[in-house]
Amino acid sequence: MSKVISQDKISDFLNSLMAKYTVVAPMPRHDAPAEFRELKSGDQPIIDGSSPMMPPKDFFLPRYEVLVNVQMGKDGVKLDSPIPEAKPRVLLGAWLPDLQGIQVLDRVFLDKKFTDPYYAARRENTILVAVMPAKLRWSWFCSATDDVEGWKNSVDAIMYDLGDKFYIEPTSDKGNVITEGSFLTDASDADSAAKDAIWDNFKTATKLPMSDERLYEKLAWENPIWGEIAEKCIACGICSYSCPSCSCFDIQDETCGSCVERYRCRDTCQFEEFTLMGHGYNPRDNQLPRVRQRLLHKFKYQHEQFGVVGCTGCGRCVELCPVNVDIRDVLMRTCSVENQETPAES
């Protein structure tokens, strides 16, 4: 049942959630962009839709996570896999494209053949609540990547920012629990119309001026654009590390005195070491195939593999790229008819 809550009741709302759940929401930092953090009582998160520049994937796939601990002691070797406890959590205040990104992560880590127990434990009991801001960010291009209507099912509830109040629309059974509480009132028709307007704006304003053809049909292995990007790309990891759906990681072993720690940490296809093999050969030995890999993986391979597009149009890479490689340009140029190259056999 859809409800509304006025801005001045938000702290009551958060307190009631925090009584039952661990709540993760964007918190301001004084000298850096806001970040998602577990709320402590009294915290005042910013849930106006100005989501942090680092996506919430840290809470499912941490930047650094110990997979196995090995302790060597007098009584022999002890092995331990610290799988996290599946705490009931609410992730609140992330952009819808951020949470759609988690759908992509789910496909990777909750695969039927192999479920990642670390990811699963974090994911299982988490309720996803998206915020739909009234003012869209300039860099969003969600509608260009996918049919966003279906994204509503990727989250448990959506909070629409109506200015003095939020319209809360549960989209799953799990989402219904957050609409309980006396500080929530039933939504009026006007509220409902206002939230529809926000949604429609989101749907139309985040389209790009390009043909309606699907990107995964258009993006080709042979395309002069890869060379153009590779020429200016400085091979940093900003685009991947700030991406809500990039999932690549590295596993490393490290000794620490009488113990060994096997951990998982971020990695990106943009780094030279990503494909460097032990004997020195590197199949992607320059930036061109690396750049191509990232985009084809998102728009083509992941669609073929999982049926979802790996990019959700959150625009973080667009805003943060140090040399202004704009993924939207790539898409528009690839999907405009005159620039279309004939795909070569690969």
Next chain:
Amino acid sequence: MSEETKTIESEIEEIKQPKEWQPAILGILCNWCSYAGADLAGSARLHYPESIRIVRVPCSGRVDPMFVLKGFQKGFDAVMVLGCHPGDCHYAKGNYYARRRIAMLQDLLETLGVPRERFHFEWVSASEGNRFAELMTEMTERIKKIGPFDGVTP
């Protein structure tokens, strides 16, 4: 049968074991002077605290600032670099390069908030066995006074 492999970490743990707290000090010593000085101190049976762990390098010019940074990162309470007096370098000018490098490193450490007294640089020649033993005692006392280092990122 099985010989225990010693790592830097287990060494540090070991040094920190005794009842009275002993600092763990990393000493990076030039082979031609300070290391020979340490040798002289040993053969003259001079007593000095056991808190130092020595890394021998061919020249103070070989001391990569990363050795010092890594020492602090891994948890040593202090780091010392000892080399030949200016003019005495076995390789003619290695210690002159070291002099600038170490001076800049001192300032970098200060900027990062690693207290100056935890990083010591000095010239100790092969004949200065006495000086070496004295220096070890002085350094150990100094670090004991200021206490353990709470790490580069407390």
Next chain:
Amino acid sequence: MSDIETKIREEAKRALESGDVSLVIGWGAGSVPFKTTPIFIDKPEDAEKLVWNPACVNNLAVYLPKMASDKKIGIVAKPCDIRSIIALIQEKQVKRENLHIIGLGCGGVVDAGDLDNADFHLQDVTGLEWVADGLNVITTSGDHVIECGACLRDMCIICEKREPAIFDAKFGEAVEPQEGEVCALPELPDDRRKFWSEQFSKCIRCYACRQICPNCYCESCFADRIEPKWTAKKATPEESWMFHATRAMHLAGRCIGCGECERVCPVNIPIMQLEIEMAKIAKERYGYEPGDPDEEAPLLGQFKDADHDPGHHGG
């Protein structure tokens, strides 16, 4: 500013047409009006794509070691970019005779990220231009003038060298620097360590600071090496400390202070603080300034007999 833009284009076109250079690196229009992007021009007619405006932040010298290794190329460069080029020449990463430098007098540039102002939406911005009292942000809803101190990058505010040190062609005049300062470090060592600990705990290890830096040109960075492993890949404060401390040491006496590392950092780590301190000491103690065309080697690649002695002389 537009006449300077025209002159840059004419010079690039002339150099390409005459066969003087085979390529010109410059800034082109970005994907949005408040950004620019590096472009590589190899046809005279494409020289029209070059732009010069307050958003020309990138230090294009980062591309030189790879691109100018075997041919002569042109580069459009601000005074700080030129200091990077001088450092690269000193360190033998590029040859002076392989470069045609189109130098520009400069008054500082702006980082688009800092423009996210309440007065206007970034999507409404149609252009940026310098005006007498600051930066004019042209938007669909009218002009918004922001004073320089509020929009220039930190390093541009404190920049004192606004004239190109070396060049083959020079356009534009330097603008007098304004009064300004950057944030100061805490005084006490313990507070400083805590300060840096907090800063480095934000680091995500994307290495954008290293990649954007013209003077970080090592083919294999210590941070990527596994044997020996200087710093682990995990983004913990301690490992990130090791990365940033070592990088600062590697750049001591070499960093020319363009501030690109700080601009690109997605989590706002004040990386330049370390380098500003190092540069201050290099100047006070050794009279050395990185990027000075009269120097032949970097600070730590030379010495003098009378250098400051950090060794405590004992008995």
